[in-house]
Every structure is written in C-alpha cells, then in structure tokens.
Amino acid sequence: MRTVRTLAAVALALSAPLFGANPALAAPVPTASMIAASDDVTWTVRTASNELGEARTSFSYDIRPGATIEDAMVVANRGKTPLTLGVYAADGFTTDAGQMDLVTKDAESIAVGAWVQADQESITVKPGKTARIPFSVTIPENATPGDHAGGIITSLVQADDTETINVDRRLGIQIKLRVDGDLKPGFAIEDLNVGYRGTLNPAGQGDAEVSYTIRNTGNAILSGQGNTKITGPFGWFATDGPAQAIPGQLLPGETWKVSGTVEEVLPSGRLNAKVTLVPIITDAAGSSTTLAPVTASASAWALPWTLILLIVVLLAVVVGIVVVSRRNRARRKKLEDERVDAAVKEALAAR
Structure with missing residues (x-):
C-alpha cells in the first residue's frame, strides 16, 4: 500500500503570509509569489490583480455574515510539460515552530477551508502559460465574529518509487478573514512556573528558569512580546530577562508554550517572577495596535546552598x-x- 507524505505546507516565516512546498523546493521571491520546483516540475502562485487589490501578498477580507466575495489566484507553469494540479481550501493553524500551516486535504476544515470554494477542483496548465483560478468566499449567517485564517492550495501528488510512497507538494496563499461582529482580543498567561539553578561558587549568582503558556482567549489573531522580571524579597535585587517573542499569528483558541532563562539572579531567598505580555493586533490594512499588557506572577525559593x-x-x-x-x-x-x-x-x- 502506498502512503502519502506531505512536503512542507509552509516555506515562509509568519511575516510573509504565503504557503509553499518543501523549503528546499520553494523560496520567497519579491514579487509576492511562491515557487515550487522538483526536477522538471516548477510552478508559481500569486494573487490576481482586480478591484480588490494589486500585487497583494495574501488574501485578506473584512466581511459580514451571509456575504460572498469573488476573487482569484493565478498559477504559472514554469516547467516544460503540462502540469495538472489539485485545488482546494483548508483551515490554518500555528505549528510548533511558530509558523502558519494549513491542514491536509483529508483533515476536516470548519472555517476558511469550508467557506472558500474554488471554481474547479483541478487545473491543467500548459508549459510557460498561466491560468486563473477563480474562487468564492461565502460566510455563513451564523459564523463566529472575529478572525479566521486558512488558505487556498495547489497540490501535486507524485509517486516516489524509491520509497514506495506518494509525495504531495503543496503551494498556496494565505486567506485571512475578519467576520463582522464584536472583536474581543485577549491573551491569558497560564501554568507559570519558576525554578532556580544555583552555582558551586558560594558568592555566585544563578539562573532562574521560567516557563508558561500563552492562550489566545479572544476572537482575533494576535502576536505580541513577553518579558520576565525576577525580584527578591521586598522587590530587591531586580533582574530583567530577555524579551520573549511569540508567533506572528496566534489564532483564536490556540496556545503557545514559552520558556526561558533569566541569568545572573542573586539567590536572595524567596524569588518572585513577574511575566508581562503585550498583545499586538493587526488590522486588514497591516496597521498594528498594542493592547493592554497581561501579567502573571509566581514564586520560588532561591537559596545559596553552597554558602x-x-x-x-x-x-x-x-x-x-x-x-x-x-x-x-x-x-x-x-x-x-x-x-x-x-x-x-x-x-x-x-x-
């Protein structure tokens, strides 16, 4: 029996909202398109230029429940033979590496992947030619207000007889929807833990190990930055830790684990770790707004055992x-x- 292996759905960092194939097979280009290449098979995808915009790096819509938007993606065959690609939409999620990815075709999509319909399930593009793939975005009347992320994908499944598997190369473009309604962005800091690791030097300083989980409790896609401050009794001996970034796009309901080390902490007895997280929300035009900080605290003993x-x-x-x-x-x-x-x-x- 053949198995299907999907080669990397994301080839760009979160700052570049396109999806590509294996990083070895795809690379970002400054024309806001993506390239997938394998032997004699090469193709690119980009947004179509129309009344919704030109030279867009992704599809982004503010839309009300019940509304429909028509748009299109352009595929170019850079190879020397005709190319037949599957076309479908899928929901997005944040990977453990902090990048946006899309679920596979056989996974259930309940938002963007279900609301976006391409006019055709597959397309054949002649060598050196381009093809326009129209699609529609229809938002249900009962859609949850707020942000939803996904993408529209072109897919090429090829047999790899050397490994007796099918290789699925995917190349697509992100779709970000903001459904009209009350926008309630929010972060929460959960499971904050702090520990102390001292040194053998009786007069030396040690390290405070801090870990916590960020949960997107609202209905907006958020990014942000966290920092940690360690203090001793009565707020003495304060030590600031390094800034701790989170993914550029953490979707509603998702979590992200953060861990870090605050160095050169004096073992002054009872330590207090205070984490401050500043959420950042970005609108459809790309403008970012900083929200009210979220804080959490935890304590641990830090005793100079050698001393x-x-x-x-x-x-x-x-x-x-x-x-x-x-x-x-x-x-x-x-x-x-x-x-x-x-x-x-x-x-x-x-x-």
Whole structure:
C-alpha cells in the first residue's frame, strides 16, 4: 500500500503570509509569489490583480455574515510539460515552530477551508502559460465574529518509487478573514512556573528558569512580546530577562508554550517572577495596535546552598574548637587539682 507524505505546507516565516512546498523546493521571491520546483516540475502562485487589490501578498477580507466575495489566484507553469494540479481550501493553524500551516486535504476544515470554494477542483496548465483560478468566499449567517485564517492550495501528488510512497507538494496563499461582529482580543498567561539553578561558587549568582503558556482567549489573531522580571524579597535585587517573542499569528483558541532563562539572579531567598505580555493586533490594512499588557506572577525559593553549607561547616568548626578548648581546660584543671591534692597529702604525711 502506498502512503502519502506531505512536503512542507509552509516555506515562509509568519511575516510573509504565503504557503509553499518543501523549503528546499520553494523560496520567497519579491514579487509576492511562491515557487515550487522538483526536477522538471516548477510552478508559481500569486494573487490576481482586480478591484480588490494589486500585487497583494495574501488574501485578506473584512466581511459580514451571509456575504460572498469573488476573487482569484493565478498559477504559472514554469516547467516544460503540462502540469495538472489539485485545488482546494483548508483551515490554518500555528505549528510548533511558530509558523502558519494549513491542514491536509483529508483533515476536516470548519472555517476558511469550508467557506472558500474554488471554481474547479483541478487545473491543467500548459508549459510557460498561466491560468486563473477563480474562487468564492461565502460566510455563513451564523459564523463566529472575529478572525479566521486558512488558505487556498495547489497540490501535486507524485509517486516516489524509491520509497514506495506518494509525495504531495503543496503551494498556496494565505486567506485571512475578519467576520463582522464584536472583536474581543485577549491573551491569558497560564501554568507559570519558576525554578532556580544555583552555582558551586558560594558568592555566585544563578539562573532562574521560567516557563508558561500563552492562550489566545479572544476572537482575533494576535502576536505580541513577553518579558520576565525576577525580584527578591521586598522587590530587591531586580533582574530583567530577555524579551520573549511569540508567533506572528496566534489564532483564536490556540496556545503557545514559552520558556526561558533569566541569568545572573542573586539567590536572595524567596524569588518572585513577574511575566508581562503585550498583545499586538493587526488590522486588514497591516496597521498594528498594542493592547493592554497581561501579567502573571509566581514564586520560588532561591537559596545559596553552597554558602549555607560553608557557613554550617564553619559553625561546626567553631563549635568543635570551643568544645575541644573547654575539654582541654577541664582536663588541665583536673590535673592541677589532682597535683594540689597530692601535694597537700604529702605535706600532711611529713608532719
């Protein structure tokens, strides 16, 4: 039985909202198109120029429930043979690497992938020619307000007899929808933990290990930046950690795990870690707005165990010296008393 292997649905960082094939097979180009290449098979995709815009890097719409928008994607065959590609839409998600990806064709799509319909399920493009793929975006009346992300994909499945598998090369463009209604962006910081790792140097500083989970609790796609501050008792000995970035597009309902190290933290007893997260929302025009910061705190013990052990050893040495000194004095006193008693007895015996 043949299995299907999908080669990388995303070839660009989140700052470039296109989807491509294997990074070794696809690379961003400044014309806002993407290229997929394999042996003699090469094709590109780009947005169509129309009344909705020209030279767009992605499809982005503000749309009300019940409305329909007509748009198109352009495919160009850069190879030397006719090219037949599958065409479909899919929902988006954020990968563990922090990039936007699209679910596979056999996965269920409930938003963008279900609302976007291409005029045809496949297309054949002659060598050196381009083809326009019209599609429609129809938003259900009961669609959830807020942001939804996905994409429209061209797909080429080829047999790889050397591995007895089918290889699926996908190349597509992101679609971002903002459905009219109350926009309620929000982040939450969950499962904040802090630990301390000291050094063998009694006078040295250690590292505070901080981890937490960011959850997009609203209905808007957000990015942001977090930072951590470590303080000792009464807010003393404050140490700032490095900035901690999150994905450029964290979808509603998604989570992102963050971990980091705050270095050169003084082991001053009870430490307090305060995480401040600044959410950032971007509108359809690309303008970003900073939202009110979200904070969370956690505490941990940070004790200089090497120094404490050294102090304990020194105290033990001091106590030992005192005890031995007292025993020596007691022994000398006893010997002196015995000498005096013997002298007295000897003097009395001589009378």
